[in-house]
Amino acid sequence: xxxxxxxxxxxxxxxxxxxxxxxxxxxxxxxxxxxxxxxxxxxxxxxxxxxxxxxxxxxxxxxxxxxxxxxxxxxxxxxxxxxxxxxxxxxxxxxxxxxxxxxxxxxxxxxxxxxxxxxxxxxxxxxxxxxxxxxxxxxxxxxxxxxxxxxxxxxxxxxxxxxxxxxxxxxxxxxxxxxxxxxxxxxxxxxxxxxxxxxxxxxxxxxxxxxxxxxxxxxxxxxx
Numbered sequence: 001x002x003x004x005x006x007x008x009x010x011x012x013x014x015x016x017x018x019x020x021x022x023x024x025x026x027x028x029x030x031x032x033x034x035x036x037x038x039x040x041x042x043x044x045x046x047x048x049x050x051x052x053x054x055x056x057x058x059x060x061x062x063x064x065x066x067x068x069x070x071x072x073x074x075x076x077x078x079x080x081x082x083x084x085x086x087x088x089x090x091x092x093x094x095x096x097x098x099x100x101x102x103x104x105x106x107x108x109x110x111x112x113x114x115x116x117x118x119x120x121x122x123x124x125x126x127x128x129x130x131x132x133x134x135x136x137x138x139x140x141x142x143x144x145x146x147x148x149x150x151x152x153x154x155x156x157x158x159x160x161x162x163x164x165x166x167x168x169x170x171x172x173x174x175x176x177x178x179x180x181x182x183x184x185x186x187x188x189x190x191x192x193x194x195x196x197x198x199x200x201x202x203x204x205x206x207x208x209x210x211x212x213x214x215x216x217x218x219x220x221x222x223x224x
Contacts, residue, residue: 001094001095001096001097002093002094002095002096003093003094004091004092004093004094004119005091005092005093006088006090006091006092007090008086008088008089008090008122008123008124009086009087009088010083010084010085010086010087010124011082011083011084011085011086011087012080012083012084014087017082017083017087018080018082018083019079019080019082019083020032020033020079020080020081020082021079028070030079031067031068031069031070031077032065032067032069032075032077032078032079033077033078033079033081033082033159033160034067034069034072034075034076034077034157034159035059035060035064035076035077035078035081035158035159035160035162036048036052036053036056036064036075036076036077036158037075037076037077037156037157037158037159038154038155038156039072039154039155039157040144040152040153040154040155041144041153041155043072043155044072044073045069045072045073045074045075046073046152046154047073047074047075048066048074048075048076049066050066052076053065053066053067053075053076054066056076058164059162059163059164059165060078060080060081060162060163060164061080061163063078063079063080064076064077064078064162065077065078065079077159081126081127081159081160084124084126084127084160084163084169085124085125085126086122086123086124089121089122089123090121090122090123091119091120091121091122092119092120092122093117093118093119093120094117094118094119095115095116095117096114096115096116096117097113097114097115098113098114098115099111099112099113099114100112104189107189107190107191107192108187108188108189109187109188109189110185110186110187111184111185111186111187111188112183112184112185113182113183113184113185114181114182114183114184115180115181115182116180116181116182117178117179117180118177118178118179118180119177119178120175120176120177120178121175121176121177121178122173122174122175123173123174123176124169124172124173124174125174126160127160127161127162127163127166127172128160128161128166128172128214128215128216129157129158129159129160129161129216130157130158130161130216131155131156131157131158132144132145132155132156132157142155142157143155171214172214173214174211174212174213174214175211175212176209176210176211176212177208177209177210177211177212178207178208178209179207179208179209180205180206180207180208181204181205181206182203182204182205182206183203183204183205184201184202184203185201185202185203186199186200186201186202187199187200188200188201
């Protein structure tokens with residue numbers, strides 16, 4: 001029997017991958033991810049004001065800030081989004097092997113070999129994203145709308161839902177589950193006292209691979 005357990009290695013666990021500010025790019029090219037954004041039809045951001053971002057500051061593990069993006073405007077964003085991913089995937093696995101032989105007589109035996117294994121690979125890509133849109137050709141297209149409350153055309157989007165809104169990292173994990181069972185059995189022996197032998201065997205191998213990924217429920221995202 002073999003048992004294997006490896007926890008995932010997260011980008012936020014390394015000081016050089018836990019923020020967009022770790023990038024070697026020109027500082028003028030680095031901007032916070034636009035987590036909370038309202039924009040007009042031309043993609044110009046509506047300024048939420050520093051007080052609005054301050055009220056949201058505890059989200060995303062206390063990383064929401066009042067930010068500015070050149071040619072777009074001010075918004076509430078985070079530099080930490082790049083840290084919400086696995087550098088090395090987690091993995092849990094168990095493999096079992098067994099063999100049995102039953103001797104019928106001096107020249108014949110029944111045998112059975114069993115091998116079974118299962119593994120669960122755990123990874124995390126990125127938090128789920130959303131924007132106001134409608135279905136078009138099995139895809140979606142952005143849908144600006146006239147906001148009666150503000151008297152202007154707006155497009156709402158969430159670059160991603162914060163870790164707190166997702167209910168923690170667990171709910172966003174991607175799991176690849178692999179299950180394998182192999183059976184081999186049969187009869188083997190010799191022909192009397194001769195040096196000739198034989199083996200009759202039947203085998204069966206089954207493998208299943210299932211991938212479980214989180215999906216965004218559009219109606220609930222719209223409501224939120």
